[in-house]
Amino acid sequence: MTTVQREFGNRLREIRQEQCFTQEELAHRAGLNRTYVGDIERGEKNLTLVSMKRLAKALGVNIRDFFDWEL
Amino acid sequence: MTTVQREFGNRLREIRQEQCFTQEELAHRAGLNRTYVGDIERGEKNLTLVSMKRLAKALGVNIRDFFDWEL
Helix, strand or coil: CCHHHHHHHHHHHHHHHHCCCCHHHHHHHHCCCHHHHHHHHCCCCCCEHHHHHHHHHHHCCCHHHHHCCCC | CCHHHHHHHHHHHHHHHHCCCCHHHHHHHHCCCHHHHHHHHCCCCCCEHHHHHHHHHHHCCCHHHHHCCCC
């Protein structure tokens, strides 16, 4: 697990919870597997650009919103 | 080729050229293959979070700087 994966996962969970989605709801909207979304949130997946875009679209945010933890 | 890949590639090329790096220099600094960097810039690769981080670090920028084309 890399730091960037962990930070991304934490931020994804934060945005998802702000919007009151379950992992299952988010996965469904993004066309991804629920297990995969859970793995991303735990920092266990090195997800791709296209998956980021799907998650952003499903949450109604921009990809860059996933990176506001960067200094 | 997806829109997000093309937009990412265009922005990566722009930042690289602003910093006067060749594709080969950027690839070397990021620990990636030169061909791979060229493919990303042409929007032909669905790169991962960890590769984005390597490119950002090599260019001295944040990952979110690759996404300033988002509305």
